[in-house]
Amino acid sequence: MKLLQGTVLSNTWVSPRYKHMSIHAPEIVEECKAGQFFHLKCSDSFSPLLRRPMSIYKIVKKEGEIHFLYLIKGEGTKCLANMHQGDQLNMFGPLGNGFTLQTEWHSLLIVARGVGLATMAPLIDMATKQGIATYAILSARTKGDILSADYMKECGAEVVSLTDEDRDSDVEHVRKMVENVIDSKSIDALFTCGSKRLTNMLKGISLQRKIPGQVAMEENMGCGSGMCFCCVKPFNRGGEIVNLRVCSEGPVFQLEEVMEL
C-alpha cells in the first residue's frame, strides 16, 4: 500500500448514473490485483471528510493505468465525478486481499450486480491470462447500467445480462441460470459481488454442491487499512463466529464464511 497522487487521464459518463475514470499511477500498477481497492480522497475540504473505497476496475500495466467504474451516489462520488483530465487524485492503496485462483480450476462462474460489476472485470482478465474460462451473469436495474459487459467480453468471458427493466433479474430466475451453467460448463468455483440476495443464493448453491466460492464484500470504512475496526462484520470461520475487518481481512471472503451482508 502506498499513498500517492495519481493523474486523471479521463473521467467520462458511461451511463446516466455511472462514470469511468482512468488514472495514471505507474508507481503502483505492479502491486495491484483484482478484488483489491483504493481509498480515495474525493475532495480537499472537510466535506466529505472521509475517503471513499473504490474497487480496481481495470489495470493496464503497460501504460501504468488504474481505472475505476463508479456509481454517483452521494457527496463523495459527486466530487469524484467533478474531476477533470489533468487533476490530481489522492489515492491510498492498493488495499485488502484480492481474489485467489487455484491452478487446478478450469472454469469459473461470476455473478454480479450493480456496482459489483466493476469489481469483477479484472478477475475475468486475471483468469483468462491463466487459461481459465469465465462465464458471467450480470444483473442491474437497466440495460444502461450493465456497463462492463463489453469489457468483460473483451477480457474473454461469456456474458449474459439481466435487468430489472426486462424483468429477468429476479433471484429465482438467476438461480436457475446458475444451476444450468454449473451443470453444462462444469464450474470449479463461484464468484460474486454487489447483491445481498444473490450472495445468499450463491452461498446456498456453494454449500449444497460443494463448489468453492468467493465474494467481495462492502462495508462503511474509516481507515481502510486495518487500524480502526470500523468495517467489521461477523463471519463463520470453521464453525466459530469471528468479527473480521472487511478492509484488511477482505474485501474478498470465502462464500461459505459469510453471515451478515
Added chain:
Amino acid sequence: MKVSIGGVSMKNPVMPASGTFAEETAQIFDLSVLGALVTKSVTKYPRMGNRGPRIAETIAGMINAVGIQSKGSQVIRETSIPFYQQFNSPLIVSISADTADEFVDLAQELSVPGVAALEINISCPNLEDDGRSYAMDPTQTYRVVDYIRKSTQLPLYAKLTPNTNAITEVAVAAEAAGADAVVVANTMLSMVIDVETRKPKVGNIMGGLSGPCTKPVILRMVYQVYKKVGIPIIGCGGICSAEDAIEYMIAGASAVQVGTYNFVNPIGMVDIIQGMKEYAVRHRISSLSDLVGSVCVDEQTRIDKAAAY
C-alpha cells in the same frame, strides 16, 4: 520540539489517538518520528465489539460505535508490545475495563518492560455505575484512578470524556488521585438517523463524534482544565493540521493526539510534526513548551466570567 509528559520524554508533542492507529501504520511511515505510540484500548479478555455499521460520516466529522473490539491483554503483551520495541518512540498502552478491579488487573499485567505509560480510558461506559463512565463524575474518577495508581509504578494518563458537565472537577479529581497527565478528551456521545429508513446510521444507535467539527468544544475544555490542574494536558479532538495542534498548545495542552485525521491523511501526523517545526522557526520559538497556555486573554474576560456563558 521535545516535551516531557508525566515523566515520559517525547521527541515531539504529537502522538496518535487510541483506536485510530495500529501496527499497520508502520507500513506507511517510520513510527520513530512520532512523539509517542498509543495503542487501541485493551481489555482484559477478548471482546467482539459492537454490531455494524460501526461508522457514519457527519459534516466535518464521524460517529463511531466500534465498542472496543479487543484481543485481550495477553495477546497485546505477546504481540503488540514486542512489535513496537523496534521503534524509537515511547509506547503508551491504553486500557479499558468495566470494573475498577479489572482496571487494576490490567494495569498490573501491562506494567512490563517496553511500556512507558498507561492511558486509562475511563471515558467508556462501565458496569459499576449504571452504564455511565467513570469520567462523568469527579467522585468516581477519584475512586478508580486512586485504585489503579496504587497498583502500578508507570505514569498514568487519565483519558477524560467531554460527556460531563464537570470536566474541570473531573480533571482535578484525576490529579488528586495521582494521575500524571490528563487526555482531553474522548468522543462526544451523538447520533445520526437515516431519514429514508428512519433507522440510526450506526448499529449501536448512538456513538462517539470525532473529527474537526468537535475541535472548538474540546479546545474550550482544554482551556478550562488548564486553569485548574498542574499536570500536563494532552489535547485531543479534531486536530487536522499543525495550526490546530498549536492552537491546542496555546489553550493549555502540552502535547496532542491525532485521531480521525489519520483516516483522512494516513501520513497526517508526519505532516503535522513538520508544520509545527516550521511554525516554531517562523515565530522564533526555541521550545514549543513556551506556547503552552499562552493564550492572550485580558483580565476583564478571564475564565470565571467567560464560564458564565
